[in-house]
Amino acid sequence: NRYSIIALNIAEIYSHPDFVQQEDIDTLTSNIFESTDKGLSTQKAENYALKLYKLARESYPNVNQTSFLVKKVQLLIQQLKNSIQQLSQLDKEMVELSQQLECFEVIRSIPGIGELTTAMIIGELGDITKFKSNKQLNAYVGIDIKRYQSGNTQYRDTINKRGNKKARRLLFWVVMNIIRGQRHYDNHIIDYYYKLKKQPNEKPHKTAVVACMNRLLKTIHYLVTNNRLYDYQMSPH
Known part of the structure; x- marks a missing residue:
């Protein structure tokens, strides 16, 4: 889900396949585990890490990891996460207002x-x-x-x-x-x-x-x- 915080956090950290391949599975697993506060299991985090590593190996990027496009992707992800947090706050306020009825x-x-x-x-x-x-x-x-x-x-x-x-x-x-x-x-x-x-x-x-x-x-x-x-x-x- 491209709008889930865990997916966006992972995409922000590993916005280029080279970033993935530069780390070992344990580090990938740890970073994925820490990318969400929803109680992700270690096993599930490891499965995500293995899948991510497989995707990175099979990827053929047309830009290198230092490209401005990689930085642009990271910036867009940060903006999207901020928007999601703002909408979440508005949803909370809407619920609090409705609860008065x-x-x-x-x-x-x-x-x-x-x-x-x-x-x-x-x-x-x-x-x-x-x-x-x-x-x-x-x-x-x-x-x-x-x-x-x-x-x-x-x-x-x-x-x-x-x-x-x-x-x-x-x-x-x-x-x-x-x-x-x-x-x-x-x-x-x-x-x-x-x-x-x-x-x-x-x-x-x-x-x-x-x-x-x-x-x-x-x-x-x-x-x-x-x-x-x-x-x-x-x-x-």
């Missing part, structure tokens, strides 16, 4: 939705209690159903896409994250997704995800308007 803990209680995601949802949807029904919320996001029918011919249903594009993209990402984390928690959104995928007329993946977005919005609207925390046993299965 009653709906924060309600939305946060839905399995698979973390603090930052909760803040982002609140940022895009605003005051959820102003929507009298979940259908109004769906229309605001732009996932209400649009039907075309001419005579006896009925075309496939599509979503409106006239609402908040950013909210629509965010909710798609949220549902995907909920599905990916299914091993760690129970969530009726996951049950609904696989129900749509397994029924006689199996829904395509994207269609099923959009339907889950609809179900998630309905859940959020119900929980927020009733000021209730999520309970899997009470949710519709």
Whole structure:
């Protein structure tokens, strides 16, 4: 991941293959181990070192290690790390601001939705209690159903896409994250997704995800308007 701190730290130190080959495996392992504070194991650091050493040997750079381009890469990496740290601080402030709202803990209680995601949802949807029904919320996001029918011919249903594009993209990402984390928690959104995928007329993946977005919005609207925390046993299965 080119945006992870460990990857950027390694790329900054070893921005030319010659820098790698000038050191032994133990030194490479030690530098990689110290490039992150996320508790990287020694074995994993050594695996990274061996992989890095292999890449360096197979590389054919078109500039030498003293080139200004190598220094430019290092400078760009430093700027990117600074930007990531600044964005991380802004995310933290956004979460702290959102935590002052009653709906924060309600939305946060839905399995698979973390603090930052909760803040982002609140940022895009605003005051959820102003929507009298979940259908109004769906229309605001732009996932209400649009039907075309001419005579006896009925075309496939599509979503409106006239609402908040950013909210629509965010909710798609949220549902995907909920599905990916299914091993760690129970969530009726996951049950609904696989129900749509397994029924006689199996829904395509994207269609099923959009339907889950609809179900998630309905859940959020119900929980927020009733000021209730999520309970899997009470949710519709």
